[in-house]
Amino acid sequence: MEKRIRVVVGKPGLDGHDRGSKVVARALRDAGMEVIYTGIRQTPEEIVNTVLQEDADILGLSILSGAHMKLCQKIIKLMKEKEINVPIFLGGIIPADDIPELKKMGVNEVFGPGTSFEDIIKRVKEIVLGTAV
Amino acid sequence: MSWEQQYNLISDDFFKGRIYALAKMITLVENNPDSAWKIIETLKKNTLRDAPTVGFTGSPGAGKSTLVSAYVSMMAAKNQKIGVIAVDPSSPFTMGAFLGDRIRMRDISESENVYIRSVASRGSVGGLCDAIYDIVDVMKAFGFDKIIIETVGAGQSEIEIVYVADTVLLVMSPDSGDEIQMFKAGIMEIADGYVVNKIDLPQANAFSVKLRNTLALENDVKSKRKVFEVSASKNIGVEELEKWIDEFYSDMSSSGEIFKRHERRLKRRVRSNLMRVMDDIISSQEVGKNSLREFKSLIVKKYIQEEACDD
Ligand SMILES: Nc1nc2c(ncn2[C@@H]2O[C@H](COP(=O)(O)OP(=O)(O)O)[C@@H](O)[C@H]2O)c(=O)[nH]1
Ligand SMILES: [Mg+2]
Numbered sequence: 001m002e003k004r005i006r007v008v009v010g011k012p013g014l015d016g017h018d019r020g021s022k023v024v025a026r027a028l029r030d031a032g033m034e035v036i037y038t039g040i041r042q043t044p045e046e047i048v049n050t051v052l053q054e055d056a057d058i059l060g061l062s063i064l065s066g067a068h069m070k071l072c073q074k075i076i077k078l079m080k081e082k083e084i085n086v087p088i089f090l091g092g093i094i095p096a097d098d099i100p101e102l103k104k105m106g107v108n109e110v111f112g113p114g115t116s117f118e119d120i121i122k123r124v125k126e127i128v129l130g131t132a133v
Numbered sequence: 134m135s136w137e138q139q140y141n142l143i144s145d146d147f148f149k150g151r152i153y154a155l156a157k158m159i160t161l162v163e164n165n166p167d168s169a170w171k172i173i174e175t176l177k178k179n180t181l182r183d184a185p186t187v188g189f190t191g192s193p194g195a196g197k198s199t200l201v202s203a204y205v206s207m208m209a210a211k212n213q214k215i216g217v218i219a220v221d222p223s224s225p226f227t228m229g230a231f232l233g234d235r236i237r238m239r240d241i242s243e244s245e246n247v248y249i250r251s252v253a254s255r256g257s258v259g260g261l262c263d264a265i266y267d268i269v270d271v272m273k274a275f276g277f278d279k280i281i282i283e284t285v286g287a288g289q290s291e292i293e294i295v296y297v298a299d300t301v302l303l304v305m306s307p308d309s310g311d312e313i314q315m316f317k318a319g320i321m322e323i324a325d326g327y328v329v330n331k332i333d334l335p336q337a338n339a340f341s342v343k344l345r346n347t348l349a350l351e352n353d354v355k356s357k358r359k360v361f362e363v364s365a366s367k368n369i370g371v372e373e374l375e376k377w378i379d380e381f382y383s384d385m386s387s388s389g390e391i392f393k394r395h396e397r398r399l400k401r402r403v404r405s406n407l408m409r410v411m412d413d414i415i416s417s418q419e420v421g422k423n424s425l426r427e428f429k430s431l432i433v434k435k436y437i438q439e440e441a442c443d444d
Contacts, residue, residue, distance in 0.1 A: 003164060004164075004228065004253070004255070006160075025231060026231065028229070029224070029227070029229035029230060029231045030224075030227055030229055031227070031229060032227045032228050032229045033229050033230075034223075034229065034230045034232060034251075034253045035229070035230065035231050035232060036232045036235065036251050037231060037232065037233045037235070037236065038235050038236060039233075039235070039236035039239070045243065046239070046242060046243060049242065049243060050235065050242065052152055052153055052156060053152060053156055053248055053249055053250060054156065054250065054251060055153075055156035055157055055159065055160045082153075083153070084153070
């Protein structure tokens with residue numbers, strides 16, 4: 001049986017806008033992935049727990065609140081504590097200046113607001129299937 | 134990596150109760166339908182109890198996820214370990230799926246006593262997925278006290294749950310067009326109990342009365358079935374439901390009904406398994422110049438060959 005990519009799409013932090021993350025979740029679904037959607041205002045603990053229980057292949061985060069540094073740090077720390085080794089991509093409103101720091105922290109990919117679904121889907125597949133360079 | 138290798142990597146941690154190993158074991162049976170029974174057989178040797186399995190079915194929006202959450206949080210508070218399987222549909226075209234039941238299960242998603250797994254139907258039409266029997270067995274082997282299943286909720290033909298679960302509850306709500314369904318056959322026939330959810334809504338009582346009146350006119354079995362009035366989101370009536378589910382299970386155990394249900398499940402499971410293998414063989418064979426009869430014996434022969442390789 002062909003492997004289905006399982007993606008957890010999480011929305012940590014206090015902002016309540018989930019239009020963007022829902023649209024991305026749908027695009028990933030339409031690309032044949034199984035998307036576990038958890039709703040808004042998730043705590044880092046909830047998100048990490050979901051990744052663990054769902055045996056996700058990749059975690060997608062959408063953060064618009066500006067708190068991406070702190071939230072990513074917290075999530076990555078929790079994942080390390082629980083020995084979860086799952087790649088992360090990030091979308092939302094992320095200043096370009098922050099990207100190098102985020103990648104150093106362990107975020108595999110950051111998608112800016114203008115990124116096409118095609119690009120997101122392609123990168124997610126690359127990262128999960130291990131064809132990424 | 135072969136399934137044996139993957140199994141060996143996680144089996145120790147699985148029996149130590151590590152959640153990551155449970156999650157990976159479920160993925161393993163889900164992705165290897167042909168070898169799953171070998172995995173299950175190994176796990177079964179170490180399964181300590183046959184945990185009761187409760188199924189919740191009903192139309193989308195009726196409140197299944199919310200009710201499962203309220204019900205499970207009650208048991209988790211009593212330190213019972215609960216495994217939840219929430220099934221949502223896969224697209225028949227892309228095979229992708231949007232699994233959103235966790236949104237309504239946030240009250241239990243952080244509990245130490247609860248494990249939730251979202252599952253895509255992957256082309257199965259009975260309201261569950263082909264791997265459901267295997268996933269339930271994996272959870273039983275892990276040692277949960279009870280296993281809860283939420284079906285896709287797409288309609289009348291979703292009767293697979295009756296084979297998979299020991300007890301089936303049909304969740305209805307006055308605001309989701311369930312009134313028409315009330316008079317239809319199918320899903321109404323198979324439930325052990327009916328839950329009228331959203332009893333907090335103004336039109337709920339009228340709905341409930343109508344349901345009770347309809348059932349009263351039915352045959353003995355159906356008219357004796359319980360109707361529960363609950364509000365999953367306001368936590369009304371859930372405790373009574375919880376109590377009844379346990380009582381119903383022990384009644385089934387003492388009357389022997391549970392064994393009938395186990396046998397029914399086993400037959401169905403074997404059937405599903407055979408059908409899947411048969412389907413694969415049939416679609417991969419060329420008819421060529423074979424007559425109908427020749428083609429049929431060719432398929433049967435292939436099937437027997439395949440079974441022989443498998444043993
Ligand atoms: N008023 C009211 N709304 C409810 C109740 N239970 C669930 N809901 C709402 O019904 C909608 C669908 O619930 P959900 O659990 O996702 O239904 P499912 O599709 O059957 O799993 C959600 O908006 C819930 O908040 C209830 O007892 N009363
Ligand atoms: Mg649901």
